[in-house]
Amino acid sequence: MVDHSSLFYDSLAMPVTGVAVDYPSGHQVPAHSHPRAQLIYAISGVLVVETPVGRWVIPPTRGVWLQAGVEHSLRMRGTACMRSLFVNPEAIEGLPVGNCVIDVSPLLRELIQAATQVPAQYRAESRDGRLMRFLLDELRSLPVLPFHLPWPNDERIAQVCRALEQNPAQEGGAEYWAEQLAMSPKTFHRHFLRSTGITFGRWRQQARLLLSLEALAEGLPVLQVALQHGYDSQSAFAAAFRRQFGVPPSSFYS
Numbered sequence: 001m002v003d004h005s006s007l008f009y010d011s012l013a014m015p016v017t018g019v020a021v022d023y024p025s026g027h028q029v030p031a032h033s034h035p036r037a038q039l040i041y042a043i044s045g046v047l048v049v050e051t052p053v054g055r056w057v058i059p060p061t062r063g064v065w066l067q068a069g070v071e072h073s074l075r076m077r078g079t080a081c082m083r084s085l086f087v088n089p090e091a092i093e094g095l096p097v098g099n100c101v102i103d104v105s106p107l108l109r110e111l112i113q114a115a116t117q118v119p120a121q122y123r124a125e126s127r128d129g130r131l132m133r134f135l136l137d138e139l140r141s142l143p144v145l146p147f148h149l150p151w152p153n154d155e156r157i158a159q160v161c162r163a164l165e166q167n168p169a170q171e172g173g174a175e176y177w178a179e180q181l182a183m184s185p186k187t188f189h190r191h192f193l194r195s196t197g198i199t200f201g202r203w204r205q206q207a208r209l210l211l212s213l214e215a216l217a218e219g220l221p222v223l224q225v226a227l228q229h230g231y232d233s234q235s236a237f238a239a240a241f242r243r244q245f246g247v248p249p250s251s252f253y254s
Helices: 106-115 127-140 155-166 174-180 185-196 200-217 222-228 234-245
Strands: 016-023 028-032 037-042 046-051 054-058 062-066 072-077 080-087 100-103 148-150
Touching (some): 016 106, 016 127, 037 046, 037 054, 046 080, 106 127, 148 200, 155 185, 185 200, 200 222, 200 234
Antiparallel strands (some): 028 072, 037 062, 037 080, 046 072, 062 100
16 A cells, blocks of 8 residues: 655655555545645545545545645545645645645546656656646636535534534534533634634534535435435435535536
């Protein structure tokens, strides 16, 4: 198995390096970091990328852009054919300045695939060098997408978030959790917003929707996914899903 903490391509001088690694469903890569910025992408399966400040759930039409030095772990849902790009600091001008999810267009998908076939060393003015420059130009043109779940920096709020992740259908509202933490609802809302950057209601909805992507990737029926993630009906889930991701859950992976 590849040791992600000391991969040789981290020390290469090339502006961009592409790497292909395939993983079985359920495989986990422990927390690690790289000295170069990284685009994490899978042509199949769903990747769950976790950092100390948030989680991203990534289907095959999306990729996660991580800044250099960001500690992250990976979890695979479904057989994941991962294709990564590593970008030197000198080459990241115009690329996202934060960690985020980007749309992977059909063109970018093919460029990423081609990049993983490029030798570790290539000349800047060669066909491979021109391909890598084109790849960077395409990365700079793509929109950032709402697939991020911020993680609280307050351990009391983190307890609530862990419980909601383990049971997304849990019905207790802010008043319930405020009582569990011996706070007033007003104080709970204030602490939650301060430690995550978003409201409790928004966080819970986003957690439910992002977690549902993992279940959908496993091929579970949409109605079952809806009920398991706190929605009263398939239609309510589909409406929320479409508002968040722009397509219905039934066609998300098509």
